[in-house]
Amino acid sequence: MSEQSFEQMFEEQGMKQIRTGEIVEGTVISVKEDEIVLNIGYKSDGIISRYEYTNTPNVDLTTCVSVGDKMEAKVMKVNDGEGQVLLSYKKLAAEKGNKRLEEAFESKEVLKAKVVKVNQGGLNVAVEESSVFIPASLVSDSYEKDLSKYMDQEIEFVITEFNPRKRRIIGDRKQLLVAEKNEKKAALLATLSEGQKVKGTVKNVTDFGAFIDLGGIDGLLHISEMSWGRVENPKKHFEVGSEIEVLVKEINGEKIALSLKFDDTNPWLDAANKYAVGNVVKGKVARMTDFGAFVELETGIDALLHVSQISKEHVDKPSDVLKVGQEIEAKVVDFNGDEKKISLSIKALQSDDAETEESTEE
Secondary structure, three states, X not given: OOOOOHHHHHHHOOOOOOOOOOEEEEEEEEEOOOEEEEEOOOOOOEEXXXXXXXXXXXXXXXXXXXXXXXXXXXXXXOOOOXXXXXXXXXXXXXXXXXXXXXXXXXXXXXXXXXXEEEEOOEEEEEEOOEEEEEEHHHOOOOOOOOOHHHOOOEEEEEEEEEEHHHOEEEEEOHHHHHHHHHHHHHHHHHHOOOOOEEEEEEEEEOOOEEEEEOOOOEEEEEHHHOOOOOOOOHHHOOOOOXXXXXXXXXXXXOEEEEEOOOHHHOOOOOHHHHOOOOOEEEEEEEEEOOOEEEEEEEOOEEEEEEHHHOOOOOOOOHHHOOOOOOEEEEEEEEEEXXXXXXXXXXXXXXXXXXHHHHHHHO
């Protein structure tokens, strides 16, 4: 009988031959916190260390696999010096992950994976033990100083660059958020119309107005539209995060102009009766010029008290006899509802008082 080779003897006994780099399948026969032992049908068992199982540090392998589980792994060394076969699960998983990422890159598929590392430069997410880097500038559609909130979170992204040889696999989350916002904007714009009342949240307040989030698109509430009266400082009237009901004044493409000047609160609606010529009214001096003082009769309605109508006596400048905030009483001498102009006179009221006194004396 011819002599048999060592390999032939193993094959006859059902023992297979393995080589470095080969993919083998085995059954878990033992598992410890830091080591998995596989029966791979070879003369020696296969060993997967914690480091060769996953990139996650200090993981307890007993929580990952159980005795009897079937596993595939890559042969790293046929004989480690102690007669055991060194295997790697993570390298096989990484190869499968790279293949998965390549397919996703070519098809522009949206992936979802867990963030395993956070640093100032961005995020690292793991796809079947393959690492994808998402630069900080591509994590969100707005600047975020602290990315730590993403740790251990599952996020969606697309692969925009795939070069495993240079270990450069880049993900982009920002474009997904931008696309989602654009969809919401389009859907919201389709429901809005000029003259409509809508609710929103104050997003930002500036010296010239406030930006209101209407649920996916921002509208501008200009300082001139915040009240029928004057608003000197928007930051004193609005707080970021507060809810507010506004009027859609104008829509121009994606630009939305808002207002708080609701028609039913317009103070000029019944002004013709309240401030008819001859009526005696009270108000506060709001501001002054060289030619007269503007008196606030109520929010949104100012009247002019000309310098010549301040007193029967000669007055050079309104500030000589009046102060801002001072309450005065005067007579309405002119009303123009179309131009929203009202003229007052203290002098006329003084004349009326004088005539009344003369009549009483007679």
